[in-house]
Amino acid sequence: MTAPQTVLAVHPGAELFGSDRMFLESVIGLREAGLDVVVALPERGPLVPRLQAAGARVVLIPMLVLRKALLRPSGWGTLARDGIRGLVAAHRLLSRVRPAAVYVSTITLPHWPVVARLRRARVVGHVHEAEESINRWVSTAAYLPLAAAHAVIVNSEYSRETLVARLPALAARSTVIHNGVEGPDDPEPPRADLSGPMRVCYVGRLSPRKGPDLLLDAARLLAQAGAPVQITLVGSVFPGNEWYERELRETADALPDGADARFVGFDPDIWPHLAAGDAVIVPSRLDESFGNTAVEGVLALRPVVAGDIRGLREAVGDYASAVLVAPGDARALADALASLRMDWPSLRASVADARTRALARHAPSMYRASIGRAVAEAAGGRAGAPPSAPPHAGDAT
Numbered sequence: 001m002t003a004p005q006t007v008l009a010v011h012p013g014a015e016l017f018g019s020d021r022m023f024l025e026s027v028i029g030l031r032e033a034g035l036d037v038v039v040a041l042p043e044r045g046p047l048v049p050r051l052q053a054a055g056a057r058v059v060l061i062p063m064l065v066l067r068k069a070l071l072r073p074s075g076w077g078t079l080a081r082d083g084i085r086g087l088v089a090a091h092r093l094l095s096r097v098r099p100a101a102v103y104v105s106t107i108t109l110p111h112w113p114v115v116a117r118l119r120r121a122r123v124v125g126h127v128h129e130a131e132e133s134i135n136r137w138v139s140t141a142a143y144l145p146l147a148a149a150h151a152v153i154v155n156s157e158y159s160r161e162t163l164v165a166r167l168p169a170l171a172a173r174s175t176v177i178h179n180g181v182e183g184p185d186d187p188e189p190p191r192a193d194l195s196g197p198m199r200v201c202y203v204g205r206l207s208p209r210k211g212p213d214l215l216l217d218a219a220r221l222l223a224q225a226g227a228p229v230q231i232t233l234v235g236s237v238f239p240g241n242e243w244y245e246r247e248l249r250e251t252a253d254a255l256p257d258g259a260d261a262r263f264v265g266f267d268p269d270i271w272p273h274l275a276a277g278d279a280v281i282v283p284s285r286l287d288e289s290f291g292n293t294a295v296e297g298v299l300a301l302r303p304v305v306a307g308d309i310r311g312l313r314e315a316v317g318d319y320a321s322a323v324l325v326a327p328g329d330a331r332a333l334a335d336a337l338a339s340l341r342m343d344w345p346s347l348r349a350s351v352a353d354a355r356t357r358a359l360a361r362h363a364p365s366m367y368r369a370s371i372g373r374a375v376a377e378a379a380g381g382r383a384g385a386p387p388s389a390p391p392h393a394g395d396a397t
Helices: 016-033 047-055 071-099 112-118 136-148 156-167 168-173 210-224 242-253 270-276 292-299 310-318 329-342 344-361 364-378
Strands: 005-008 035-041 057-060 101-105 124-125 150-155 174-176 196-205 229-234 261-265 279-282 305-308 322-325
Touching: 005 016, 005 071, 016 035, 016 047, 016 124, 016 292, 016 364, 035 047, 035 071, 047 057, 071 112, 101 112, 101 364, 112 124, 112 292, 124 136, 124 156, 124 364, 136 156, 136 168, 150 156, 150 168, 150 364, 156 174, 156 310, 156 322, 168 174, 196 210, 196 270, 196 329, 210 229, 210 242, 210 261, 210 329, 229 270, 279 292, 279 329, 292 305, 292 310, 292 329, 292 344, 305 310, 305 329, 310 322, 322 329, 329 344
Parallel strands: 005 035, 005 101, 035 057, 101 124, 124 150, 150 174, 196 229, 196 279, 229 261, 279 305, 305 322
Antiparallel strands: none
């Protein structure tokens, strides 16, 4: 019996936020395609046991993960150190694993497509970012390592347009595979009557670009207008952004009577929080390549209010239960929430149809099959039957 081809899958973190969950789904898809999967991560986290349960071998190695802080003069020393250590570690791992293909998740791992190509592995990049709003030269530099990829997967038409505008040569090598989004099996219907405070849920990174501060400002405006609101924020900050969480908490503490905010922190099980809420808010003020959280709100039978940004529009813009507002505008967000209360019967009636359509559009099984097929083809093989058992599952080394 022919041994399965080996794919090395590389990812910049080990948490369970949006891109981490999509990476897990990708690995499951690779395993279901009959591929042996080795995963390289820079750290240990809650993603590791999930990957091992999927049958992947997990190794922890030094990596250069591009963060904005590293591009400032104060971060150049760390940038150089991590770049050298990451380059050496990548070379050693490729020599040991000798994969047929390397699957590189996100554009924050710049040396991996180049090193893998030089080692004669087939390279598949997966773009989860649409960096249209930043300096054109900076965004082009961020995408440039993908020129070494044999194939590029992008998570939305918007992401593909942004990528190709920077690197036109990648047009023929790029394919859109929309994210597969898991939903609850039996979501609780929204409450029939919005008596008392409206319960609003935010899920995601606590970061300025995601806009949870806008939600707090909107809560203040609603309370001042006599419309009580309760905010639940589920998520945490990137290391180094602790200042932003402090500012959020200070803003929350200063909210007037009628507005309340609760910080839950990171929780991999988001569904109880969505079930306890009346609406899901995605108040992003800058580029979003897609909107997993917005789709999760639809799948949870909750109306969604989101910033009118291309990626979010592509994710939920044609659902009757979704409302798009001007990005970066707390007043527009407050007005949308006030309208949601007034239009509650019709919005509540629309959530079941929206969920049915989202289940068909974003079925994880379709996503996994598409990823497995794309990577298997890039590796020179074809997707086949999965192994009968995960032969290489084990502790991360």
